[in-house]
Amino acid sequence: xxxxxxxxxxxxxxxxxxxxxxxxxxxxxxxxxxxxxxxxxxxxxxxxxxxxxxxxxxxxxxxxxxxxxxxxxxxxxxxxxxxxxxxxxxxxxxxxxxxxxxxxxxxxxxxxxxxxxxxxxxxxxxxxxxxxxxxxxxxxxxxxxxxxxxxxxxxxxxxxxxxxxxxxxxxxxxxxxxxxxxxxxxxxxxxxxxxxxxxxxxxxxxxxxxxxxxxxxxxxxxxxxxxxxxxxxxxxxxxxxxxxxxxxxxxxxxxxxxxxxxxxxxxxxxxxxxxxxxxxxxxxxxxxxxxx
Amino acid sequence: xxxxxxxxxxxxxxxxxxxxxxxxxxxxxxxxxxxxxxxxxxxxxxxxxxxxxxxxxxxxxxxxxxxxxxxxxxxxxxxxxxxxxxxxxxxxxxxxxxxxxxxxxxxxxxxxxxxxxxxxxxxxxxxxxxxxxxxxxxxxxxxxxxxxxxxxxxxxxxxxxxxxxxxxxxxxxxxxxxxxxxxxxxxxxxxxxxxxxxxxxxxxxxxxxxxxxxxxxxxxxxxxxxxxxxxxxxxxxxxxxxxxxxxxxxxxxxxxxxxxxxxxxxxxxxxxxxxxxxxxxxxxxxxxxxxxxxxxxxxxxxxxxxxxxxxxxxxxxxxxxxxxxx
Numbered sequence: 239x240x241x242x243x244x245x246x247x248x249x250x251x252x253x254x255x256x257x258x259x260x261x262x263x264x265x266x267x268x269x270x271x272x273x274x275x276x277x278x279x280x281x282x283x284x285x286x287x288x289x290x291x292x293x294x295x296x297x298x299x300x301x302x303x304x305x306x307x308x309x310x311x312x313x314x315x316x317x318x319x320x321x322x323x324x325x326x327x328x329x330x331x332x333x334x335x336x337x338x339x340x341x342x343x344x345x346x347x348x349x350x351x352x353x354x355x356x357x358x359x360x361x362x363x364x365x366x367x368x369x370x371x372x373x374x375x376x377x378x379x380x381x382x383x384x385x386x387x388x389x390x391x392x393x394x395x396x397x398x399x400x401x402x403x404x405x406x407x408x409x410x411x412x413x414x415x416x417x418x419x420x421x422x423x424x425x426x427x428x429x430x431x432x433x434x435x436x437x438x439x440x441x442x443x444x445x446x447x448x449x450x451x452x453x454x455x456x457x458x459x460x461x462x463x464x465x466x467x468x469x470x471x472x473x474x475x476x477x478x479x480x481x482x483x484x485x486x487x488x489x490x491x492x493x494x495x496x497x498x499x500x501x502x503x504x505x506x507x508x509x510x511x512x513x514x515x516x517x518x519x520x521x522x523x524x525x526x527x528x529x530x
Numbered sequence: 531x532x533x534x535x536x537x538x539x540x541x542x543x544x545x546x547x548x549x550x551x552x553x554x555x556x557x558x559x560x561x562x563x564x565x566x567x568x569x570x571x572x573x574x575x576x577x578x579x580x581x582x583x584x585x586x587x588x589x590x591x592x593x594x595x596x597x598x599x600x601x602x603x604x605x606x607x608x609x610x611x612x613x614x615x616x617x618x619x620x621x622x623x624x625x626x627x628x629x630x631x632x633x634x635x636x637x638x639x640x641x642x643x644x645x646x647x648x649x650x651x652x653x654x655x656x657x658x659x660x661x662x663x664x665x666x667x668x669x670x671x672x673x674x675x676x677x678x679x680x681x682x683x684x685x686x687x688x689x690x691x692x693x694x695x696x697x698x699x700x701x702x703x704x705x706x707x708x709x710x711x712x713x714x715x716x717x718x719x720x721x722x723x724x725x726x727x728x729x730x731x732x733x734x735x736x737x738x739x740x741x742x743x744x745x746x747x748x749x750x751x752x753x754x755x756x757x758x759x760x761x762x763x764x765x766x767x768x769x770x771x772x773x774x775x776x777x778x779x780x781x782x783x784x785x786x787x788x789x790x791x792x793x794x795x796x797x798x799x800x801x802x803x804x805x806x807x808x809x810x811x812x813x814x815x816x817x818x819x820x821x822x823x824x825x826x827x828x829x830x831x832x833x834x835x836x837x838x839x840x841x842x843x844x845x846x847x848x849x850x851x852x853x854x855x856x
Contacts, residue, residue, distance in 0.1 A: 325825040333824055507646075514630075
C-alpha cells in the first residue's frame with residue numbers, strides 16, 4: 239500500500255474516533271433520557287478551551303489537564319441536567335431539542351466572554367512533532383487519540399456491563415418505566431449520564447485541540463458530525479456510534495485528499511443522505527433488548 | 531375584507547412612522563423588524579402549523595437573497611422581477627427538500643434540514659464566480675419609478691417600510707385564509723396525529739410539501755428583501771444562528787398562532803435596542819429567554835395571553851367542547 243494511504247487511514251481513524259466519542263456521548267443521553275443533545279458539540283469546544291486554560295494559566299501537566307477537564311465537564315453536566323433537562327422533562331421531542339439549542343447558544347456566548355473570539359492553538363503534549371517510520375509520516379497525536387479512545391471505550395464497557403450503576407443505566411435505556419418500578423432512580427441515572435457524556439465530549443475536545451485548533455466554531459460542526467455518526471451507526475447503539483464516527487472521519491479525510499477541503503462536508507452529508515435513503519436504521523440495527 | 535383592513539393598517543403604520551421623524555437608524559430597525567415578521571410567518575407555517583421542525587430557514591433565506599441579488603446585479607433584472615423569481619426559486623427548493631424528508635421523522639428530519647442548510651452555505655462560499663464567495667455580493671437597491679407622474683423611490687426608508695408592511699398584510703391575510711381552509715386544517719391534522727390524518731384521507735405528501743413550499747417562499751422573500759435593503763449579502767448572514775434566532779422568535783412569541791409569530795419577531799427585534807449595553811450578551815439572553823419560555827409558558831407569549839383573556843370566555847361558551855391547544 240502506498241504510504242500516503244496509510245497516513246490518511248490513520249488520520250481518518252483518529253478524527254473518526256473523536257467524532258465517535260462525541261457520538262457516544264450523544265447515544266448515552268438518548269438512551270438514558272431520550273433527548274437529542276444539540277449542545278454536545280459545544281462541550282468538545284469547551285474541552286479545548288479548558289485544556290488551554292489549565293495548561294497556560296495554571297501550568298499543570300498533560301495528564302492533569304485531561305483529568306481536570308473531565309471533572310469540570312462532569313460538574314457542568316450535572317448543572318446541564320438541572321437547568322436544561324429537568325425543568326422540561328415532560329416536554330416533547332421539539333421542546334428538548336430547542337432547550338439544548340438554547341444551551342448551546344449560552345455556552346458559546348459565555349465561552350466567548352471568558353476566552354475571547356480569536357482562534358487559539360494548543361499543541362500539547364507533542365508540540366507538532368511528526369514521527370517518521372521509514373517514510374511513513376505519522377502525527378503522534380493521532381496515535382494518542384486512538385489509544386485513549388480504545389481505553390475509554392473499554393472502561394465504558396466495563397462500567398456498563400460489570401458495575402451496578404452501569405446495569406441501572408442499561409435498564410433505564412431498555413425500559414424507563416420498568417426500571418423505575420424495580421427501584422432504579424431514573425432521575426439520578428439521567429444526571430450521571432449527562433455528567434458522563436459531557437465529560438467524554440470534553441475529553442474528546444482536549445485530544446482534538448491540536449488538530450482542529452481551539453475555536454468557538456468547533457462545537458457546531460463537531461456536534462453535527464457526531465449526530466451524523468449516530469444516525470449512520472444506528473440510533474442509540476454504542477458500537478454503532480463509534481463505527482459511524484469512524485466512517486464519517488474516513489470519508490472526510492479521503493474526500494479532502496481526492497477532491498479538496500471545500501468538499502469534505504458536502505461529501506460527508508452526501509454519505510449521510512445515502513444512508514438515510516438506503517438503510518435508515520443504520521449499521522447496527524438493534525432489537526429493544528439489545529439496547530446499550 | 532380582512533385583507534383590506536390589514537392594507538389600511540399598513541398604510542397608516544408606515545405613514546405614522548414617516549411622521550414621527552425617526553432617525554435613519556430607527557427606521558432601519560423598523561424595516562428589519564418587518565422582515566423578521568415575514569421570516570417568522572414562514573417558520574410558523576412549517577413548525578407551528580404543520581409541526582415539522584425544519585431547521586433550514588436560513589438556507590431558504592439565502593437562496594432567495596442570492597437568487598434575487600445575482601439576477602439583479604449580474605444580469606440587470608429589475609428588482610421586482612428578481613425578487614419574485616428569487617422567491618419562486620426558494621419555494622421550489624423547499625419542495626425539493628420536502629420530498630426526501632417526507633418519510634423521515636423527528637431527529638432524522640432535523641439533521642437532514644441542518645445538513646442541507648450547511649451544504650447551501652458551503653456552496654455559496656465555494657461557487658465564488660457566481661456568488662462572490664466569502665467576500666459577499668453587493669446587491670443593488672431598488673430603482674426609482676414613476677406612477678401617476680409621481681416619482682417613487684423605494685430606496686427611501688419609509689417607502690421600503692411601506693412595501694414590507696404591505697407584504698406582511700398580504701401574508702397575514704393569506705395565512706389566515708389558509709388556516710381556516712381545508713389545507714390549513716390538514717396542516718394541523720398532520721401536526722397533531724399523522725396517522726389519524728392519513729386515515730381520514732389527508733394526502734400527507736402534498737400537505738407536507740405544500741407546507742415546505744409556503745414556508746420556504748416566505749423565507750426566500752424575506753431574505754431577498756433583506757438583501758436589497760442592506761445592499762450586501764454574504765454567507766455569514768445565513769448561518770445556523772440565523773435559523774435559531776427565527777426559531778427563538780417564534781417559540782417565545784407563541785408557535786401556535788400568527789399573532790405569536792408577529793409578536794415574537796417584534797419583541798426580539800426591539801429587545802436588543804432596550805438592552806443596548808448588554809450587546810455582547812445577546813445570544814445568552816436569547817438562550818435564557820428560550821429556556822424560560824419552554825419552562826414556564828410552552829405556548830409562548832401569545833399562548834399565555836390567550837389563556838388569560840380568551841380561554842375563560844370560550845370555556846364558558848362551550849363547556850362540552852374540549853379546546854385543543856398545547
